[in-house]
Amino acid sequence: LSGKYLPGQPLPERSRATDDKGGAKMIQRWMRDDVLAGVQQLKPIAEEAGLSMPQLAVAWVLQNPNVASAIIGASRPEQIADSTAAAGVKLEPEVLKKIDDAIGSLAERDPAQTKSPATREG
Numbered sequence: 001l002s003g004k005y006l007p008g009q010p011l012p013e014r015s016r017a018t019d020d021k022g023g024a025k026m027i028q029r030w031m032r033d034d035v036l037a038g039v040q041q042l043k044p045i046a047e048e049a050g051l052s053m054p055q056l057a058v059a060w061v062l063q064n065p066n067v068a069s070a071i072i073g074a075s076r077p078e079q080i081a082d083s084t085a086a087a088g089v090k091l092e093p094e095v096l097k098k099i100d101d102a103i104g105s106l107a108e109r110d111p112a113q114t115k116s117p118a119t120r121e122g
Helices: 024-030 033-040 043-049 053-063 077-084 093-106
Strands: none
Touching (some): 033 093, 053 077, 053 093
């Protein structure tokens, strides 16, 4: 959710999405243009809130009643510091609405519809 993957563009070299040993298979299902376009719509929302994209994502996850915890995918110490800075961020209702409008049906909101990796398709 950092916004570095762009719809219609090649995946950045040496990124998690291209690393066969570091997660490419795990995130492959999210590398669709509709998902990447939705993530790009979050950039101005993050900027307006004074947050980085990872901070916006962590804050949103921590305020989601269907989520028990936030797991960050940091590979460098500065990414950990950036993401953990969102732990105390409270997103206002209008910001949450903007996020919902931006991602639309890309986020599953019904916990009954979530599946374990073992039963997930694709």
